[in-house]
Structures are given as structure tokens and as C-alpha cells.
Amino acid sequence: MRNRSNKKIADIVLTTEASAVLLPATHQQAFRDTLLKEENWPKDLIYVPTDTTIAPSNFKNLPLPKIDGSAIAFLQFTSGSTSLPKGVMITHSNCLNNLEMIVTMSQANSDSTSVSWLPHYHDLGLVAHLLHSLYSGGHCVLLAPATFASQPIQWLRAITKYRAAYTGAPNFAYQLCVDKIQPSEQQTLDLSSLRMAINAAEPIIPQTIWDFCEKFADNGFKPHMFLPAYGMAEATVYISSGYVEQDPVFKAVDWVTLGKHNIAQEATDSTKEKVFVGCGHPWLDQKIYIVDPDKNCVLPPNHVGEIWTTGSNVMAGYYNNPEATAKTLVSLLNDDRTYLRTGDLGFVDDKGELYITGRIKDMIIVNGVNYYPQDIENCVEQAHPDIRSGCIAAFGVLGKAGEELVIFAELTKAGVINLRRSGYLEELAEAICLALGENFEIQLRQLVFLGHMQLAKTSSGKIRRQQCKQEFFQGSFDAFRK
Numbered sequence: 001m002r003n004r005s006n007k008k009i010a011d012i013v014l015t016t017e018a019s020a021v022l023l024p025a026t027h028q029q030a031f032r033d034t035l036l037k038e039e040n041w042p043k044d045l046i047y048v049p050t051d052t053t054i055a056p057s058n059f060k061n062l063p064l065p066k067i068d069g070s071a072i073a074f075l076q077f078t079s080g081s082t083s084l085p086k087g088v089m090i091t092h093s094n095c096l097n098n099l100e101m102i103v104t105m106s107q108a109n110s111d112s113t114s115v116s117w118l119p120h121y122h123d124l125g126l127v128a129h130l131l132h133s134l135y136s137g138g139h140c141v142l143l144a145p146a147t148f149a150s151q152p153i154q155w156l157r158a159i160t161k162y163r164a165a166y167t168g169a170p171n172f173a174y175q176l177c178v179d180k181i182q183p184s185e186q187q188t189l190d191l192s193s194l195r196m197a198i199n200a201a202e203p204i205i206p207q208t209i210w211d212f213c214e215k216f217a218d219n220g221f222k223p224h225m226f227l228p229a230y231g232m233a234e235a236t237v238y239i240s241s242g243y244v245e246q247d248p249v250f251k252a253v254d255w256v257t258l259g260k261h262n263i264a265q266e267a268t269d270s271t272k273e274k275v276f277v278g279c280g281h282p283w284l285d286q287k288i289y290i291v292d293p294d295k296n297c298v299l300p301p302n303h304v305g306e307i308w309t310t311g312s313n314v315m316a317g318y319y320n321n322p323e324a325t326a327k328t329l330v331s332l333l334n335d336d337r338t339y340l341r342t343g344d345l346g347f348v349d350d351k352g353e354l355y356i357t358g359r360i361k362d363m364i365i366v367n368g369v370n371y372y373p374q375d376i377e378n379c380v381e382q383a384h385p386d387i388r389s390g391c392i393a394a395f396g397v398l399g400k401a402g403e404e405l406v407i408f409a410e411l412t413k414a415g416v417i418n419l420r421r422s423g424y425l426e427e428l429a430e431a432i433c434l435a436l437g438e439n440f441e442i443q444l445r446q447l448v449f450l451g452h453m454q455l456a457k458t459s460s461g462k463i464r465r466q467q468c469k470q471e472f473f474q475g476s477f478d479a480f481r482k
Contacts, residue, residue, distance in 0.1 A: 010038035011084050012077055016319065018045070025049035069093035075319055076123055076233040087319035088233045095127070098236035098313035099135040101283040102128060105241055106166065106196055110137035114166035115158045117148035124201050127237040128168060138166075152177045153185050156216075160190045168198025168227075171205055172390050172461040174212045179389060181215075192220030196244050200229040202462045203356065203374045204277040209248055223247045230279035230356055234328065234340055236313045240288060240354050242280035249278030249353055259370045262304040264347045264355070274375065278353040286311030289332075290348055293341070296332060304357055307346045308332075308339040315340070362465050364396040365403050366442055373465060376440065380407060383435035384428055386415030391455045393468040397445065404445035407432070408468050408477070410455050425449070448477065 013021075023031055028047050035041045065071075073095045075087035108114075114133050118125025133140035141162050148155050156177065159167055174197075199209065213223045226248050229241035242249060253264040255274035267273035282288050289298050290305040299305040308330075317325035329338050345363070346356045358372040365371070376394040381387050391410035396403040409432070411419075418424050429447055436442050456464040456471070471477045 006034060006038055008085060010035060010041045012087070013042065013045070014040050015077075015084055015087055015321075016075065018042075020046040020048050022048045022050050024051045026051070067092065069096075070316075072316070076126075076236075077121075078233060086321055086324055089316040089319050090233075090236050091316050094236050094313050094315060095131070096135075097284070097311070098127065098238050099131060101286060101313065102132050102238050103136050105238075105283050106132070106136075106244060108132065108136040108138055108166060112136060112138035112166060113141065113162050113164045114138065115141045115143070115155065115162060115164040116167065117143035117145055117155055118169065119145050122201075123231070123233045123237040124168060124170070124198070128198065128200075128231075129166075132166075148173070153181050156181070156189050156191065156219075159194065160188070163193040165193055165195040166197075167194065168196070168200065168229075170201040170461050171199055171203065171208050174199060175205070175208045175390060178208065178211045178215050186216070186219055189216070189219040191216055191225075194221065194225045196227045197221075197225050198227050198229050198241075199277075200231055200241075200279075203358070204228050204279070205374075205378070206250055206275045206277055209277065228277045228279050230344075230354060232342060232344075234315045234342070235286075235309060235311070236315070238283075238313070239286065239309055239342075240280045240282045242278065249280075251276050251278065251349060251353075251355060255375070258304065258357070260368075262370065264302045264304065264349070276355040276357065278349075278355055280354060281352050282309065282311065284311070286313060288348065288354060289339070290346065291332070291339075298332070299347075301350050302347055304345055304347045306360060307342045307344045307354070307356070309342065310337050310339045314338065362395065364394065364405060366396070366405060367402065371405075371440065371442065376405070376407070376436065376442075377463075379435050379439050380409055380432050384431040386412050386418060386428065387432075388412045388415075388452070390461070391450075391463075393455060393463050393465050395465045395469045395472075397469065397472065399445060405436075405442055406446050406448070406469075406472055407444060408448045408450055408455060408472075410450045410452065413452055415449075416451055446472075448472070450477065 032047065069092050071092055072089050073092045074090055076090055077085045077087050114129055116125055116129035118129060120126050120130060130140055141158055141164065143154060143158055209226055213221060224245050224247050227241055227244065228248050231237045231239045252267045252273045252275050254267045254272050256272050257263055257265040258274065287310050289308045290303065291308045292299055293306045317329060328341050330341055332339060343360050344356055345358050345360055346354060348354050358374065362373050363370055364373060373394040377392040380392045381389055388410040393408040395406055397406050428449065432447060433444060436444065456467040458464060
């Protein structure tokens, strides 16, 4: 299979109609040789070296660009898992207003230090960490993403060394720290300087929050340091969160009522309980609504619908893509404001706390009951120790009698070795089917086991369920099937 990163770069160049690429001169030939193999790579692209000095006299007569709040500051590209990536147009006003929201919430100032390992091309890394530090006048310590991936302890060591008050990452990063950092490594950690550890960019798992707090309690980490938040590139990055230095908010609901009626009703039976993490509320001029997209009306509290938001941080649109822009930036009945359709499902409780339940396009509907893929994935993960944590994709495909469930699951290294054992695949499949039957009363159409690092994910670790579905239909995956 072709390198997905190379294909994405080629797709972005095509989408933006780029005329030049900036890169170090030492990388130019290798970059050119690799990308020229992509079928849509332009042959007349200019390569501009960034590690050589250009004489200032060359620019003396060039006019300065006219920049105001409506001018595009940067394009933030979506993952583009099943189609060409879309360039989110973020204006200077969008960016400055969102940064003001973040600083108002975080209370960061010129004395603040943050630590981040997130890629600079990811909205959480770029805006919520790098630009947040620049805007508040603070200090930002940056680690390479690969450093964190190979040695999660380095993230916490940097927080300790620089006495950082601010950090953040997707949920999987905190889980990786729980799973991989050994007790002997913890002895030198001191996380007591933290005021805010953002958990965002993917579904927030309550158990991860509880386990992280417990594991690092003796290192000075307190529950109020966690800041569950919600955001997306189309809103620059930040949409909502709780308050700094307040404990995370949890809500237990009856998952049967949730699945059948889209209502978040308080759970009375612990066996039918699903816990959601609150993502707070919007700040400054930003507002959030839960909308029934079919009826184009706002839903009452505790009813699940699509999350719509409006505010000065909402994108100007998708670059050179008016069709996608028109589908995403819309209006409510009798309202002339522009709303961003997030594509996410959620509800707001009686206190105004936002809870995220899943993605509209990822919802699995079997026999009239709604199932959220992350619930099924968590169930599969716990069914057998050889299923790799955070590396399961559940999605629905159309069958003879309606939608049917398919699961992609990565095996651990030990699991791959155990494949040599007779009857091992049957053992795995039986454990998973039993767990799904007991928890959801749902049957599988097909179970696909993948090798290490084979599941499609975004750069921030999100599971690309739609790409997995596409690979399933095309048969373009290397797997141990059952």
C-alpha cells in the first residue's frame, strides 16, 4: 500500500493549487523523488529552500500584502480519510478571537509555561499550545511527537523539569502514560505545578481520567488539573470546556434509553449505565445548540442531537470548496446567524454542561437501536488481553436485513505470536462475541484481526472508522480474518 502521508501531501497540494513548497535544501531531492511517484503530483512545482539566506535587496520593491481581520491566516486541513482533505479557512479574526477565549478560560499570562509534544500541523498543538503561549506572552516547551510516542515518560519529565502549568493531549496519550510508564520511572516526577491538563480531540474515556489520577497522585497530580474540552479545526480549535482548577464533571445515563430514544436519562440500573465526561460550556461570544438536523429545531436539555455552534471563531469556510462549505455553515429557521454543523452528537444537561456522545457518520444502527462505536470498541478491548488497547474500529455495513456490525481489531505483539497456536483465532473470536452478546445483545457480521500498527488513524490518534469501512469493502487490508 502507498504511504498515506505522501498521498495526503499530494492531495493537499492539489486542493490548494500550490505553486511552491518550502523545505530544507538537504531534503529537496529525496522529497521530490518520493512525491513524484504520486499520480497527482504537479511536475512544475517550485522548491524553495528554507535553510539558505536570501538577500533582503530582492524584496525592496515588493508591495506588502494588505492584511485585515478577514484575511486568511492559515488553512487547517481535515484528515481526509475517505476523500480529498478539506482546507479549513481560518482568518486572523477567527484565530485572535479563539485565542482570547482560550486565555480567558486558562488565565495564562507571561509567567506561564506550557509543554506540548503535539504536531504543529494539528489544531490542538498549533493553536491551543503554540499560539496560546505566544498570545499570552508565556513560555512553550516543545517535544517531538516521536519522542512522546516512543517514551511517554519524557512528556511528564518535561512538565517536571520546566514546572509547566499548562499541557494537553488527546485521551490516548494519558492512557499510554497509564499503560507504559513503570512505577520505578515515576519516582522523579513532580506534576504539582500543573493548573490545566487538557483532554480533548477524541472521545474522553472516564476510566482513563480515573486511572491517570490514581496512578500519578503521589506525583502531585490532582483531579482538578484535568480539563476535559471540546473543539475542532472548523472552530479554529476551541469550542467549550469547564473551569480551570475544578474537578471534571461526570454523568451516568441509561444507555438503553439513550440508544432507543436519544434521551440522556439518569441511570437507575448500574448494569445499564454509561458514564459521560462533561465538556463544559462555551466562552465569550460563542454559543452551542443541540439541534435536530431533520427538523431544523433546537432540542431541549438531555436530548441527543447534532452539536451546532456559532461565534467569532467559526471558520470562513472550506478553501475552494463551496459545496462542502454550504453543507457545514448553515442557518436555523428565523435566524440570520451562521452556525457550524459539527457532525458530532451530544446533549446539554439542565445546568448547561455539554456532553459528547459520538459522530453522526459513525453511528451504528442495528434493529432500530443506536450504538456508539466507541462503546463497542471498549467492550472488544476488554474481551481479551491480546487485543491492543485503543486500536479497535467498529462500523456498520448494509446487510440483507439492515445494518450489520464489522470490527477491525489490532493484536498485541504477543497476540501475533500466539497465532501459531492451533485454535487461537477461534478463542479470540469466541471471547469477543460473548462480550458483545452480554453487553449489547448484538451479533457480528465479520471480525478482522490486524497486525501491529495496521489500523488506520489520524495524526492525533483518532480511529479512521470511515477509512476502515472503505478498506473493508475494497478488501485492501492485510489481516488475519475470522
